[in-house]
Structures are given as structure tokens and as C-alpha cells.
Amino acid sequence: MVLSVIPEPSRCVFCFECTLACSSSLEGEFSPAKARIRVLESREGHGLPIVCVQCPEHPCVDACPTGALQVEVGIVKVDEGSCIACGACTSACPIGAVRVIGGRAVKCQVCSEEPPCVKICPTGALKVVDAPDEEREKALGLLVELTGGGG
Amino acid sequence: MYGYTGKILWVDLTRGKAEGKDLNPGLARNYLGGMGLCMRLLYDLTDVDTDPLGPENVLIFAAGPVTGTSWPGSGRLQVAAKSPLTGLAGYSNSGGHFSPHIKYAGFDAIVVVGRSEKPVYLFVEDGRAEIRDASDLWGLDTWETEDVLRERHGEDVRVAAIGQAGENLVKFAAIVTGKGRVAARAGIGAVMGSKKLKAVALRGEGGVKVADPRGFEEMLEEAMRKIDGSPFSETYRDLGTPLLVLPMNVIGRFPTKNHYMGSFERAEEISGEKIVWGYRVAKRACFSCRFHCKNILKLGDTIGDHPEYETICSFGSNILIDDPEFIIRMNWLSNRLGMDTISLGGTIAWAMECYERGLLTREDTGGLELKWGDRDLVERLVRMTAFREGFGDVLAEGVRRASQIIGRGTERYAMHVKGLEIPAQDGRAQKSMGLAHATAARGADHLTHSTFLDEVGFEEAIRERYGEQYLPEMADRFSPKYKGIMAKDCEDLTAAVSSMVICVTAGWLFPPLFYWEDLARLYTVVTGIEVSVSEMKRTAERIVNIRRAYLIKHGVTRASDSLPERFTKEPAPAGGCKGQIVELDQMLDEYYEARGWNVETGLIPRGKLIELGLEDVADDLARLGRLP
Ligand code: SF4
Numbered sequence: 001m002v003l004s005v006i007p008e009p010s011r012c013v014f015c016f017e018c019t020l021a022c023s024s025s026l027e028g029e030f031s032p033a034k035a036r037i038r039v040l041e042s043r044e045g046h047g048l049p050i051v052c053v054q055c056p057e058h059p060c061v062d063a064c065p066t067g068a069l070q071v072e073v074g075i076v077k078v079d080e081g082s083c084i085a086c087g088a089c090t091s092a093c094p095i096g097a098v099r100v101i102g103g104r105a106v107k108c109q110v111c112s113e114e115p116p117c118v119k120i121c122p123t124g125a126l127k128v129v130d131a132p133d134e135e136r137e138k139a140l141g142l143l144v145e146l147t148g149g150g151g
Numbered sequence: 152m153y154g155y156t157g158k159i160l161w162v163d164l165t166r167g168k169a170e171g172k173d174l175n176p177g178l179a180r181n182y183l184g185g186m187g188l189c190m191r192l193l194y195d196l197t198d199v200d201t202d203p204l205g206p207e208n209v210l211i212f213a214a215g216p217v218t219g220t221s222w223p224g225s226g227r228l229q230v231a232a233k234s235p236l237t238g239l240a241g242y243s244n245s246g247g248h249f250s251p252h253i254k255y256a257g258f259d260a261i262v263v264v265g266r267s268e269k270p271v272y273l274f275v276e277d278g279r280a281e282i283r284d285a286s287d288l289w290g291l292d293t294w295e296t297e298d299v300l301r302e303r304h305g306e307d308v309r310v311a312a313i314g315q316a317g318e319n320l321v322k323f324a325a326i327v328t329g330k331g332r333v334a335a336r337a338g339i340g341a342v343m344g345s346k347k348l349k350a351v352a353l354r355g356e357g358g359v360k361v362a363d364p365r366g367f368e369e370m371l372e373e374a375m376r377k378i379d380g381s382p383f384s385e386t387y388r389d390l391g392t393p394l395l396v397l398p399m400n401v402i403g404r405f406p407t408k409n410h411y412m413g414s415f416e417r418a419e420e421i422s423g424e425k426i427v428w429g430y431r432v433a434k435r436a437c438f439s440c441r442f443h444c445k446n447i448l449k450l451g452d453t454i455g456d457h458p459e460y461e462t463i464c465s466f467g468s469n470i471l472i473d474d475p476e477f478i479i480r481m482n483w484l485s486n487r488l489g490m491d492t493i494s495l496g497g498t499i500a501w502a503m504e505c506y507e508r509g510l511l512t513r514e515d516t517g518g519l520e521l522k523w524g525d526r527d528l529v530e531r532l533v534r535m536t537a538f539r540e541g542f543g544d545v546l547a548e549g550v551r552r553a554s555q556i557i558g559r560g561t562e563r564y565a566m567h568v569k570g571l572e573i574p575a576q577d578g579r580a581q582k583s584m585g586l587a588h589a590t591a592a593r594g595a596d597h598l599t600h601s602t603f604l605d606e607v608g609f610e611e612a613i614r615e616r617y618g619e620q621y622l623p624e625m626a627d628r629f630s631p632k633y634k635g636i637m638a639k640d641c642e643d644l645t646a647a648v649s650s651m652v653i654c655v656t657a658g659w660l661f662p663p664l665f666y667w668e669d670l671a672r673l674y675t676v677v678t679g680i681e682v683s684v685s686e687m688k689r690t691a692e693r694i695v696n697i698r699r700a701y702l703i704k705h706g707v708t709r710a711s712d713s714l715p716e717r718f719t720k721e722p723a724p725a726g727g728c729k730g731q732i733v734e735l736d737q738m739l740d741e742y743y744e745a746r747g748w749n750v751e752t753g754l755i756p757r758g759k760l761i762e763l764g765l766e767d768v769a770d771d772l773a774r775l776g777r778l779p
């Protein structure tokens with residue numbers, strides 16, 4: 001079981017509140033570009049929140065040439081000191097949930113059991129769940145499918 | 152600076168130059184941003200001899216200090232220019248996702264002057280701006296334009312564009328953001344077209360910092376609780392403004408047959424429930440809004456925004472059409488071509504009434520028979536208007552000018568104030584709306600004053616805001632009493648909220664959850680500029696008064712604050728407000744009184760302008776002989 005933020009895209013209304021809560025809490029400013037969660041538009045008209053679901057495969061960890069990404073209790077964490085901002089992790093992630101911003105890789109490391117993004121979401125499109133491997137795999141599969149595999 | 156980015160992007164299309172300049176902190180404090188900033192700049196940069204479609208007009212896209220934060224409803228855009236439809240102050244406000252990206256791209260506002268020789272678009276990214284060739288975009292509709300620019304600049308680029316109507320200088324052309332959120336009123340899309348500016352595309356990785364994050368967080372949590380707990384949130388979140396169709400029809404406020412009456416016998420067919428529930432594929436929010444009052448509908452292979460209440464009237468009751476799919480399609484068509492559905496619908500309704508009365512004939516229309524409820528005809532007229540083909544060239548002038556061109560008494564059926572077509576409120580059913588239409592600076596409008604408190608009887612809010620002594624009359628939609636007092640306060644609050652820029656229907660004017668104390672505190676925690684409730688109120692009044700002063704310069708007086716006789720002399724023939732008229736004079740007296748304006752003339756006394764720190768404006772008006 002791993003604590004992770006799991007989106008339910010069909011409920012997402014494309015309001016970007018999660019990105020604002022995330023960036024203000026972690027970067028001290030409201031900036032969707034700096035959030036650990038992104039919101040795209042689905043072909044069906046609803047929003048598409050993209051966030052790391054802490055998938056059990058974590059290809060990002062394997063792709064990192066410096067070992068800057070490590071798994072701690074199932075959560076993939078970034079050691080900013082070792083990150084050389086090469087972007088290998090971004091390319092490796094099937095939904096682009098790791099991004100290089102301001103010279104270092106950033107990703108959702110699940111702030112708490114009640115993180116700002118989940119708290120602010122008006123529709124329950126984001127949940128924080130202590131989830132088994134299958135559930136996180138399924139969540140990733142859905143996001144891959146909805147983004148057309150490209151992130 | 153906190154809240155603000157501290158920069159304004161100045162674009163001169165004649166010289167092909169775009170550069171960022173510092174935002175004057177005094178301007179920010181005295182006019183806040185959004186509406187306030189727009190009205191001060193419009194006053195300073197244009198004058199009585201400015202041709203609205205000439206290069207000397209300005210076009211302003213303004214965000215505000217709260218834009219780009221997570222405050223609910225703070226994603227709104229304020230646009231302004233001198234209006235080609237009214238020749239007065241033109242302003243228009245839209246939702247969507249464009250405005251916050253002005254700030255993320257590094258600016259509080261974009262001010263466009265001049266005129267390009269060739270079609271161009273403006274691309275703004277992270278503090279830089281480029282004027283680019285738009286020859287390949289000219290002639291495309293707004294949806295196509297958006298698609299091309301997103302393909303070219305990336306999916307996260309945000310676009311505001313004009314359609315063919317703006318290119319063809321249709322007097323009520325709109326600026327469309329994100330395909331469906333529209334700054335529609337007062338013909339600002341024609342101003343953009345006159346400048347040969349096809350679109351503005353934005354992308355920014357910047358952010359907005361607030362001065363007191365903890366204070367902001369506390370206010371936000373309380374606001375979230377209030378919004379989620381409001382009894383009005385549930386239906387509003389579900390249906391958005393289309394929810395109004397049935398209740399407004401019951402009270403006789405749903406314009407029918409060119410505003411002849413306010414109840415439509417087939418309203419059930421075009422109710423918000425029918426339209427939204429019948430075709431919805433997704434819920435949708437404007438940027439940073441937990442009300443998420445928008446819906447995405449699907450018809451055939453097309454998906455797009457729901458028609459708002461206003462549009463349901465324009466393409467429904469007001470021209471006697473009861474077909475929800477037709478209304479959805481006409482909304483999309485108007486958005487693609489880029490036209491204000493209120494003005495467009497009002498102009499078509501006028502033509503239909505005049506045709507029925509024999510004042511317009513097939514000779515005027517190029518052989519077309521303008522029969523009420525004829526859907527094919529309406530669709531043709533919409534296209535003909537956007538391209539100014541045949542009789543569409545007359546309609547494209549808007550109802551005031553069109554009726555002057557035709558003459559023969561058709562002016563009597565032109566439902567407008569100051570040249571702007573009347574929106575979907577029958578003032579005979581809700582008196583405060585009659586006053587709002589008559590006095591709004593941009594012409595007939597409900598959202599300059601946003602007097603919603605007598606709509607469904609918000610007695611509690613009235614008691615809290617104004618006091619027991621105004622009940623029951625202020626809450627009674629048929630009573631003209633105290634409506635001037637209410638309209639003054641609601642107009643001030645709307646002006647300040649639209650300067651932040653926050654949506655008026657995200658808990659400020661509807662539902663009435665937040666008030667002056669909240670606004671002053673919000674401004675303070677966001678900007679770090681300590682502002683009291685009394686200063687905030689005074690600032691709001693300053694904004695309203697400079698907007699009025701601009702009108703006064705152009706010759707507006709009490710006589711201009713009028714309504715078509717249909718509302719003041721013809722008692723409603725049937726429906727929920729049967730027998731009612733708008734008692735305008737009585738309300739005007741009270742309104743001017745509450746404003747401290749001269750009751751006989753509607754002019755602003757020097758003392759009032761001085762009190763608001765508008766000495767320069769007082770001097771201008773004195774020079775023109777327009778002080779009372
Ligand atoms: S859990 Fe924290 S880091 Fe992850 S998306 Fe939410 S706010 Fe951002």
C-alpha cells in the first residue's frame with residue numbers, strides 16, 4: 001500500500017484550483033506552470049488532471065543517470081542535490097508526471113494525508129488513497145489512455 | 152509588488168512596437184485594476200472626437216490584483232474600448248482561462264493602440280511580446296483560429312480572437328476566448344477588427360505572489376465553506392445561468408416577442424434543464440472557480456459550451472423559437488463568427504416585429520420574409536450579418552442605427568438604451584432591472600449594476616446590507632421604492648469586484664455571500680496595501696464616477712437614461728408581470744440622490760468629483776460646461 005494522489009478525470013471541471021493550491025504551497029506563488037499537477041483538456045470536454053500516482057514500475061527511477069530519484073515507502077522522491085536536470089525522467093514517464101522546472105526535477109511526493117490539491121478540489125476529482133499496486137497501476141493506465149500515451 | 156505583476160504591456164500596432172512599462176502604483180491604488188484601470192485609461196487616452204473604429208481608439212485587456220490566485224471566480228477578463236455601438240464607454244467582461252495567463256506571462260494589462268496595415272496577432276510569452284503576421288488566420292472563425300494557434304504554440308497557449316464579424320466591423324462583434332467564453336458586449340470585437348488584430352495568444356510560466364499567504368489561506372477556507380454551504384450553489388453549479396429560464400418565465404421577466412411581454416408559453420421546451428441535461432457531456436469551470444457553472448454540450452460530432460440564459464432568450468423566446476438544438480447550434484455559430492448574441496438577437500427580433508407590422512417589407516430585406524420563429528431564416532440572417540451581405544449589412548449596424556437607416560417609425564420597436572440592445576430582463580417584472588438598463592454606462596445592461604437582490608427576494612441579505620427599514624419594498628420586485636439606493640450600492644460593488652477582477656456571480660452580487668468587508672480584506676492580504684472598507688467604497692465610487700464623467704463629456708444627461716416606451720408606457724399584456732410598467736422617473740430621482748448627482752440633469756456636481764479625488768475630471772467638465 002502506498003499513499004498517492006489518484007485522479008478521477010471524469011469528475012474534473014478544468015478549474016486549475018489544484019495546480020494553484022499545489023504551487024502556492026510548494027513554491028510560494030500561484031503558478032500552474034510550477035505545480036506538480038497539470039490539467040489538460042480531454043476530448044470529451046472534461047478536464048484531465050495529470051499527477052504522479054506513484055506507480056509500482058517507476059520507469060523514471062530507472063531512467064535517472066545519477067540516482068537522484070529514489071523510492072521511499074513507495075513514493076518516488078527527488079534528491080535535488082543529485083539532479084542534473086537532464087529530463088530523462090520526464091521522457092521515461094508515460095504521462096510526463098515528472099517535470100524539470102527551475103533547473104531541477106519536480107514531481108508529486110504526496111504532501112500529506114490531506115494535501116492542498118485534494119482539499120481544494122471542488123468536485124472530488126482528486127483523492128488521496130493508501131492504494132495497493134493494482135489500483136495505482138489502473139489509475140496510471142487510465143491517464144495513459146486519456147492522454148493518448150503522450151503526456 | 153504583491154498581487155500585481157507591476158507591468159503593463161503597451162502595443163502600438165501602427166508603429167509595430169510592443170513594450171512593457173511599469174504600472175504606476177498610484178493608478179493601482181486608486182483604480183485597483185480591471186474595470187477601474189480600464190475606465191481611467193479610456194478617460195485619459197480617448198476623447199469626444201475619438202473615432203471608435205479609428206486607429207486612435209484603445210483596446211484594453213485587463214486582469215486585476217486577484218487574477219491568477221486561487222480565489223474563487225478570479226479568472227475573469229475585463230476588456231474596454233470606446234464603443235462603436237454606443238460611441239460611449241464600451242466594456243465587456245468574460246470568464247474562461249485567458250485573463251490569468253496575462254499575469255503568468257508577466258503583465259497586469261495589455262493596452263493596444265494604433266492600427267496595423269496587414270492582419271496581425273499578438274503573441275505574448277514570459278514578459279516578451281511579438282506582433283506576428285496573421286494573413287493566414289484572417290477569414291477564419293474563432294474556433295479555427297484557436298486551433299491553429301494552439302497547434303503552433305502548444306496546447307497550453309490561451310487565445311482571445313475575433314471571428315469574421317469582427318473583421319467585417321459588425322458593430323456588435325465580440326472577442327471570444329477559449330472558443331466559448333465571450334467578451335461580447337458593446338462591439339469591442341469590431342474595435343479589435345479595426346486594428347487588424349486577429350488574436351492575442353498568451354503563454355506564461357510566471358506566477359502571482361500574495362502579500363499575506365496565511366491571511367489569504369484563512370479567507371479562502373472560509374469562502375470555500377460559505378460557497379459549498381450556500382443553498383444557491385447546488386442548482387447554479389448544475390445548470391449555470393440556463394437555470395433562470397423557468398423561474399424568470401414564471402415571474403414574467405423572460406423577454407418574449409421582441410420584449411413585448413415577459414412570459415413565453417413554450418418556455419418548458421427551452422428550459423435550462425432541457426438544454427443542459429439533454430445534451431451535457433461534461434461540467435466545466437472558468438479558471439479558479441469552484442462554482443463551475445458551465446457545461447459542455449454535445450450535438451452530433453460537435454462539443455462546445457452551453458448557451459447562457461441570455462442566448463436562450465435571443466434565439467428562443469424573443470423570436471418565438473422553442474427548439475433547444477437550434478439554440479445550441481446558433482450559440483456555437485455566433486461564437487464562431489464572433490458576435491454578441493444579445494445584440495444580434497435583439498436586432499433580429501426588431502426586424503421581425505417591424506416586418507409583421509408592415510414597416511419593413513421584402514424590398515428592404517432583399518426578398519426575405521421575416522417571419523417569427525423561422526429557424527432557417529434566422530440562421531441565414533446570422534451569417535448574412537457576420538459577412539454584411541444584403542440586409543445583413545443593415546442588421547450589422549445594431550438595432551439603433553438599423554432603425555435609423557430604415558426609418559418609417561421602426562425606431563419605436565428598437566429595444567435599446569444608448570445604442571446597446573436590451574438583455575433578457577423585462578424591467579416590468581423586476582423594477583431594479585429597468586433602472587439598471589436605463590442608467591448603465593455601456594447602454595442597456597444588467598451586469599453594470601447586478602441588482603439581483605429583488606430577483607427571488609434575498610430579504611436576509613437586504614436586512615444585513617441595508618437594514619430592516621428598507622423591507623419589504625426593497626425585496627419586492629414590483630416596487631420601485633428603494634431600488635435607487637440598492638442599485639447605487641450594487642453598482643459600486645460590481646465596479647470594485649470587476650476591478651479585482653472577480654466574477655460578480657461567484658458569491659458577490661449573486662449569491663450574496665461576500666461584501667465590502669471581505670473585499671477590503673481580500674485586497675489587503677493580496678497586495679499588502681492596507682485598505683479600509685471606507686477607502687474601498689470610495690475607490691468603487693471613483694470608478695463609477697469617472698465612467699459617468701466620460702459619458703457626460705459625450706453629452707449624456709438624465710434624458711439619456713431612458714427606456715423604450717414599451718417598458719414605461721405599455722403595461723405588460725400578459726404573463727407574470729401583467730399590468731406592470733417601469734416607474735423609471737421615481738427610481739431615477741432616488742438613484743441620482745443616492746449617488747450625489749444632480750437630480751434634474753444627471754450631471755455630477757464639482758463637489759462630488761473633488762470628494763473622490765477627481766479634480767482633473769471636474770476641470771475638464773467645467774471647461775466643457777458640463778457641470779450642473
Ligand atoms: S500532493 Fe502536494 S505535491 Fe502532490 S499534487 Fe498535491 S499539492 Fe502538489
Ligand code: SF4
Pocket residue numbers: 011012013014015016017018019039047049120121122123124125126
Ligand atoms: S481542482 Fe479538481 S476539478 Fe479542478 S482542475 Fe484540479 S482535479 Fe480538476
